[in-house]
Amino acid sequence: MVIYSGDLIEGMLAFLAALLTKIPMRISEAMALKFGETIHDHGSGRNRQVVIDLPPDLVKNNMPRHAKLGPRLVALFDVYKELILQNLSPPGNPYLFPSSSTASRSADHMSRQLAVWTTRHVIRMTAHQWRHVVGYIYLLKNPGCYETVRSFLGHRSVKTTIQYYAFILEDDANESLDRTIDELTDKAAGRWRRPKCRK
Secondary structure (H helix, E strand, C coil), rough: CCCHHHHHHHHHHHHHHHHHHHCCCCHHHHHHCCCCCCCCECCCCCCCCEEEEEEEHCCCCCCCCECCCHEEEEHHHHHHHHHHHHHHHHCCCCCCCEECCECCHHHHHHHHHHHHHHHHCCCCHHHHHHHHHHHHHHHHHHCCCCHHHHHHHCCCCHHHHHHCCCCHHHHHHHHHHHHHHHHHHHHHHHHHHHCCCCC
16 A cells, blocks of 8 residues: 555644644643653553653653543554554654654644644644643533643643633633523423413
């Protein structure tokens, strides 16, 4: 099977997008993923685990980062390794996103490439914006869960998370309150409605 260079880059960016959606790390952290050092693949079958372990020196806030890939992401990881990764660079490059025989891709370059890729497919988004959209989506479904978002975005303080999202979610909060009051009003009206007279 012949895979062309453009298809390899497309596949790499699609996998990066999936990875950043499920594990919204910083682009520099993603470019530091290295087999046997920061990404570990253990076991087989139901006992298999693919785990990311970034030491403090590779994380912006100097706090170690640990994340386990879920089953769907592991399936994409396997497809990426088999069809894309082995054709991106010579054997022996340990990086998940290699650029040459020994190095990883540049974080800035990959963020720009992701922005071009998203522009073609959906809407222009850098890797940094991607992280924050994932946090926003999570908070829409789980209002007030700032500590969880702080944890998966790798913020040092929950204050940073709240500061970033509070004003973005204000309209959603107001709409949610409006719906809640309407639902309670309808429920109360139903409960207190005068029974219909029998004829």
